Amino acid sequence: MKRHILLLITCLLTAVVPAQNKASKSIPTIYIDGHGVMRWSDTRKEASFFGVNYTLPFAHAYRAMGYLGIDRKAAIDRDVYHFARLGLNAYRIHVWDVEISDGEGNLLENEHLELLDYLIYKLQERGIRTVITAQTNFGNGYPERNQPTGGFSSNYDKCAVHSDAEAIAAQERYIAALVRHVNTYTGHAYKDDPYIVGFEINNEPCHPGTVTETRDYINKMLSALKRAGNRKPVFYNVSHNQHVVEAYYDTAIQGTTYQWYPVGLVSGHTRKGNFLPSVDRYDIPFSDLKGFNKKARLVYEFDPADNLYSYLYPATVRTFRTAGFQWITQFAYDPIGMAAYNTEYQTHYLNVAYTPNKAIGLMIAAEVAQKVGRGESFGSYPADTLFRDFRVSYVQDLSELNxxxxxxxxxxxxxxxxxxxxxxxxxxxxxxxxxxxxxxxxxxxxxxxxxxxxxxxxxxxxxxxxxxxxxxxxxxxxxxxxxxxxxxxxxxxxxxxxxxxxxxxxxxxxxxxxxxxxxxxxxxxxxxxxxxASATQQxxxxxxxxxxxxxxxxxxxxxxxxxCQTDSYVINHQPARMVDAGKDLQIETIVAGNEKPDSVIIYTSRVSFWNEKNPYIKMNYTSGYTYRATIPAAQLKESSFKYNIVVCKGDKRQTSPAGIAKSPLDWDYTSEAFWLTNTLTKHQPLTLFCVNTSCNISESFITNGADASSLETYTLPEWSRTNRQVIENGPVERPTLRVTFTSKSEKPVYFLRRYIKDDISGCPERLAACRTLCLQAKKMPEGLRAGFITSDGYTYLASCISSADGIVRVPLSELKQTNTALLPPVYPVFLSKYFYPETELPFRIENIESLELSFDGSAGKEAEIEIGSIWLE
Missing domain, CATH: 2.60.220 (Chondroitinase Ac; Chain A, domain 3)
Incomplete structure (x- = not known):
């Protein structure tokens, strides 16, 4: 009887397996031709992929789902649905090998791997292809501490894992087992899954050794994959370790992978400004190497980080297509269950529900990836803001497909x-x-x-x-x-x-x-x-x-x-930091809650529980969640205007900026927090920077971020050691900020920048009357240049000349258009550090957005600048 049962099972299996193989063979796959072009197996047409990285099966995202009590598979279902709605057709993940391997590199069949299987399966249901980066070779902690897992990568330094013989043997064992692993949901081994495009060997490898050592390592990994039965394309990262770049093209890898973080990473705050010049070009300096054009080009990670703008994704993808990339995946999409907090990667933030404008920008970028041809060019910025059926605008924060x-x-x-x-x-x-x-x-x-x-x-x-x-x-x-x-x-x-x-x-x-x-x-x-209308179907x-x-x-x-189960309101308000004297003050705020408030009012700092009558200004509802009010010029006669915004609903009150559920007229209201706007007469300087409150301006300018810490420092072409020190100069002289730079670069250029648009937006008349940029400089480096970056993304500078009174005066008429330094420094480091404008645009003072000081240094030598306040007059 057993024999008959076994025979029946064998017959059933042999009947099913060929059918499954036949079905998989009918699904188009990707191959790379002799010219490095990714093509579809059925039509031989060029392929183009656009999508995201998404890490829920691993590391912090995996743990956070547990902290929040969210079912991980249901979470994957939700996010993959939104991938489909955004029109994505690509997914990339760098697998945390430390979570699915042991100390010898054996593959562990655990929940992390099962979740990856499930994710790949759900992506396949939506027609989304996958590239798997087999290993990260670092811990699983960020932004928390690393968790002990016992994985082989835990035993080696990131820069030793590719050279240590035991580590290489563990990687060979691990990567072979990974590609042979059979997905429990699709029934396919990864190496045979038609929806898996190929494999990247590792994420951002570190190769401190020679070209020969690097080539040997890659060849060992390729051999391990081949012995495992892999016939899919294998990719390797070429945007790191430029001293061994020749090794990458002297191997049988079929595709090369790149990154792009055009405005730096982890600034710790939202960045503002026109970054279109930062995404204008992606020039690869080693494109003349033998074999370069025989390998496909993939973008494994990219993101214009640290901002909520929606205009950058399509512009970035346009540039990638011009540079010949066929696979482009953003890093990283936030799982909807934790996106309210943005804890996974502080510097990145993207989710349909929580960053809707950026998400539509990404959806438009997916269309760019399909409509813009490989190698197609549209000129340089600003000409390339209109391309094909697309438009991008910094001023409107707009991406558009039409x-x-x-x-x-x-x-x-x-x-x-x-x-x-x-x-x-x-x-x-x-x-x-x-x-x-x-x-x-x-x-x-x-x-x-x-x-x-x-x-x-x-x-x-x-x-x-x-x-x-x-x-x-x-x-x-x-x-x-x-x-x-x-x-x-x-x-x-x-x-x-x-x-x-x-x-x-x-x-x-x-x-x-x-x-x-x-x-x-x-x-x-x-x-x-x-x-x-009569529908033709149900x-x-x-x-x-x-x-x-x-x-x-x-x-x-x-x-x-x-x-959303809260009766509190979100009150978003950016006070005008300065306003022209004699002019009305326009105040606008966002007041958002689950119910529309009865009223939104403004109380000045003069109201009191003890007064019989307390004047107030009622804000007018305009649309959406926006309220506006006009403060007459007659009420702005003092040097500063202090106020609260109070939201009223029934007998409840909520006051900002304190953010407390009380009114300033309550007997037990104790907060001294106010919004504050300075009133600026036509004879007062327009302050752009001040070390502290000694600059004859009110404290609001400092509390709004104009103090010494708001002046950002950078070095090109590479990072430098920077020391900042506030110098208290005694009872007579004002404090100054001393910044000391040291760089190992041969010809470093040092920069000090500050975004000033929010400070001066309330003073258009005073700004228009300004003719001179002034710097209180106690120590001025030779060759100092000063000026502005405008809303066009263009830079205008002039040389600084010291004077006997310690005030550097730069006539605005002397500002000349120059190259724009792309700061913070861009990744990968081989990309250009400057935007070189091809269009002449005249300087317009009403367009200034950032202040810039720059000067040249020497390798290994300290360079120092000591400044106090900076203003326009």
Missing amino acids: DGEKFYYSNTTQSLPKDASRLRAIAGCGSSPVVRYEGTGVYWIDKLEAGVWRLEVMPDVVQVSDPFAKPSLDKEVMRIISNEWDMTLDLPDLGKHFRVNGLNADNTFHAQATDGKISSLRPGVYLLQREG WTTDKSWNNIILGEYVHPLRFQPHC
């Missing part, structure tokens, strides 16, 4: 769709000529057939704190808010009158739109059907469409209801 059928925009736009009658897909944030909407979340509007559309609306999100400051799972940086808004659509195919029916789970909304307006729309998924909740199910909907409110 090709006639698709209309995507990352922020409110006035652009008209090329042909509204042909539209079949809209994705956006804010409003446009075809959608009027005051919510802050993403929406997608997709045509299913004539007169039938699918509408998906994400909940609102508002910023609570700086997402790029030190993170914690106890510190919220963005808050989801569930509110209802009217949405008005102007789509010829849909008409002015159409039915609206909820599609997602528990969505019972039914309405009739009139004149294109859907009243009181809440976050969810909806089926829109033109009045009189568009039901469980209906498959493209790579989604019509009723699918992912938002934090469903699986993390605590994320």
